[in-house]
Amino acid sequence: MSGKNWDRVPIDAQSVDAPLSLAALFLVVTVGSDNAALSKVASVLGALDDLVKNVGFRDLSGRLSCIAGIGAEFWARLSPDRRPRELKAFASIAGPVHSAPSTPGDLLFHIRADRSDMCFELERILLDSLGGSVTVVDEVAGFRYFDARDLLGFVDGTANPTGLDLPASALVGNEDAEFAGGSYVVVQKYLHDLNAWAETPTNLQEEIIGRTKIDNIEIDDDDKPRKSHKSLATIEDDAGNEYDILRDNMPFGRPGQKEFGTYFIGYTRYLWVIEKMLQRMYVGEPPGAYDRLLDFSTPHTGTTFFAPTRPTLQQLAEAARN
Numbered sequence: 001m002s003g004k005n006w007d008r009v010p011i012d013a014q015s016v017d018a019p020l021s022l023a024a025l026f027l028v029v030t031v032g033s034d035n036a037a038l039s040k041v042a043s044v045l046g047a048l049d050d051l052v053k054n055v056g057f058r059d060l061s062g063r064l065s066c067i068a069g070i071g072a073e074f075w076a077r078l079s080p081d082r083r084p085r086e087l088k089a090f091a092s093i094a095g096p097v098h099s100a101p102s103t104p105g106d107l108l109f110h111i112r113a114d115r116s117d118m119c120f121e122l123e124r125i126l127l128d129s130l131g132g133s134v135t136v137v138d139e140v141a142g143f144r145y146f147d148a149r150d151l152l153g154f155v156d157g158t159a160n161p162t163g164l165d166l167p168a169s170a171l172v173g174n175e176d177a178e179f180a181g182g183s184y185v186v187v188q189k190y191l192h193d194l195n196a197w198a199e200t201p202t203n204l205q206e207e208i209i210g211r212t213k214i215d216n217i218e219i220d221d222d223d224k225p226r227k228s229h230k231s232l233a234t235i236e237d238d239a240g241n242e243y244d245i246l247r248d249n250m251p252f253g254r255p256g257q258k259e260f261g262t263y264f265i266g267y268t269r270y271l272w273v274i275e276k277m278l279q280r281m282y283v284g285e286p287p288g289a290y291d292r293l294l295d296f297s298t299p300h301t302g303t304t305f306f307a308p309t310r311p312t313l314q315q316l317a318e319a320a321r322n
């Protein structure tokens with residue numbers, strides 16, 4: 001990882017570094033176009049920490065946390081003059097076989113806890129406070145599944161940065177000093193074709209992911225013409241520096257509806273890193289050799305946000321409330 005300039009997680013960052021939880025809720029909303037909606041949302045954002053405390057204090061061992069992310073369009077309404085350098089709407093991608101859509105979202109709330117009732121309670125109170133000022137466009141309740149596996153049966157999250165690599169990969173640094181400590185967040189809701197996956201022999205599944213299934217060992221495929229998901233998602237610059245992101249993907253589903261999914265969420269210091277991962281997955285490297293994970297996984301949403309530090313969130317809320 002290049003350009004390390006964090007010697008600790010800054011205390012005013014939102015809870016990007018919260019430990020992977022047993023439950024999560026991903027809530028995406030759009031905000032009404034009138035000024036009343038703007039000022040209502042601003043006042044709720046300003047009080048978010050208190051809302052989290054109200055629910056979180058009822059069981060501290062539940063480790064409730066909530067990150068608010070702001071989309072590019074809504075950011076421009078909150079703060080027309082200052083914006084994080086790379087913030088823009090998710091750009092849809094049309095690969096030779098698979099496409100990634102761009103879908104609306106003004107605000108993301110990434111709620112995590114070790115108890116799903118705490119996630120539920122915070123979402124309920126949050127939406128109650130926001131009232132008619134927002135429209136819910138997507139809401140997904142995720143759960144931790146055996147050994148942190150996704151519904152395809154592979155352990156998901158192993159290569160995440162830890163220790164000081166975490167802030168160095170996930171939090172903006174001095175390259176954009178005004179927004180240092182914030183994080184770009186990209187989400188995509190994927191639905192899987194589990195029948196087709198089940199018919200795929202395990203050795204081919206392992207080739208597609210780039211790790212063994214049972215014991216989660218990396219498979220070296222750097223010299224292969226058809227790269228695995230793991231290799232396509234590994235980003236290096238010309239000098240050989242690797243750029244990581246922080247993922248907190250969660251399985252979700254409704255077996256009765258034959259719905260089986262992975263909610264992808266990535267936090268990154270540089271938005272271009274996730275954009276490059278997506279290009280390599282959808283267009284392929286070399287072009288055409290796209291990520292075969294996509295033959296079994298279809299994205300239904302795609303949205304980009306910026307999660308500013310707590311003081312920046314307060315300032316934005318304060319300015320827009322008046």
Ligand code: HEM
Pocket residue numbers: 150152154155156157158159160188190209211229230231233234245247262264266274277278293297
């Ligand atoms: C259907 C959705 C997805 C599933 C089920 C999935 C699953 C996995 C699994 C099982 C691994 C290997 C273990 C690990 O290191 O976590 C992995 C690695 C990784 N994935 Fe995904 N993934 C998905 C989508 C994405 C997307 C959309 C991105 C980025 C835009 C991404 C980025 C990465 C990265 C950076 C790694 C680590 C690569 C390394 O070894 O350095 N994944 N993913």
